[in-house]
Amino acid sequence: MKVTTDVLAVLDRAETDGNVLRLTSQLDRKLYVATNKVLELAGGKWNRKARAHLFEGDAADAIEQVILTGQIVNKKQQFGYFPxxxxxxxxxxxxxxxxxxxxxxxxxxxRGAIALPIAKLGVFVECVELQEDNARHILDADAPGILGVTIGDFLTCDSNPEFDRIVMNPPFARQSDIRHVLHALDFxxxxxxxxxxxxAGVTFRSGRAEKFRNLVADRGGSIDPLPxxxxxxxxxxxxxxxxxxxAPAASD
Structure with a gap:
């Protein structure tokens, strides 16, 4: 079942605490009915006493899947590494x-889905990868242009503005993609x-995502949907x- 953007925006603004989800704004009846249906299909049951929807597991995890996919999914996914x-x-x-x-x-x-093709274009590529097995796969490819692979969490790497280009596919869960991209800009x-x-949540979510959209606009960038x-x-x-x-040009 696909979920409309207005319902996704409501879910993004909801407050969660463990297995509890509370809607934070007054909705017209049509939007509430649509939102309640999505919550029920995602595993949330309305509890009149708590005045909230209760889930068997973590409510934030259940709703994050809906926001990221724009639909109700039948199995739990971890939105980390996808080639x-x-x-x-x-x-x-x-x-x-x-x-x-x-x-x-x-x-x-x-495992180098982006880095290895880029390395064939006559550029010099440095990589960061959390999983040692994945990093080893890149190094074993012995591709010209791959200068090295740092094994570790990119968010813990000290920034150094030394790169002409950054090309990346970061993890998405809990808006990790925004944190990774903002950190990468410092390189x-x-x-x-x-x-x-x-x-696609960066195009409609509030809070951190809204600030991110403003940054992209201020720098003359763009955010375009993939199919x-x-x-x-x-x-x-x-x-x-x-x-x-x-990145802004160097000041005179």
Whole structure:
């Protein structure tokens, strides 16, 4: 079942505490009925005494799946590592406007779905990857242009603005993609460019996502949707976009 954007926005504003979810705004009857139906299908049951929907497990986890996919899913998914399909990699490369000799960072490298094709274009690629097995796969490919793979959590890496381009597909759960992209921007040279796959939630969620949209607009960037099912072959129905964010030019 697909979920409309107005219901997704209501769910994004909801407050959760353990297995409890409370709606935070007064809704007209039509929107409330639609939202209640989604909550029930996601496993939440209205409890009159608590004046809230109660879930068997963590309410935030259940609702995050709905927000990320835009639909009710039948199995729990962890929105962490999903390899980037070749068709999406091609779009990322086109948008990154790469030139031979550029220094490129892939800060959520996985098994190299993005980094390895980029390394064939005459650029120099440095990677960060949390899982040692994935990092070893990239290194074993012995691709020209791959300078190295740092094994660890990218969010703990000290920033250094030394890269012409950053091309990435970060984890999505609990708006991790926003945290990763904001951190990555600190690694761009003045005038550089970041291109990232992100959850479509950045286009409608409030709070952190709204501030992120403002930042993209202020920098003259863009957030464009990918087709539905773009990551289907990777095992997820999460809805995705590509964010393109320029770094400010060096000041005189």
């Amino acid at each position: 980037t399909p070749a068709s999406v990699v091609e779009q990322l490369i086109n948008l990154a406007d790469l030139s031979p000799g550029m220094d490129v960072l892939e800060p959520s490298a996985g 761009l040279k003045p005038g550089g460019l970041l291109v990232a796959v992100m959850s 539905e099912g773009a990551f289907k072959e990777s095992g997820t129905d999460v809805r995705t976009v590509i964010a393109v964010i320029p």
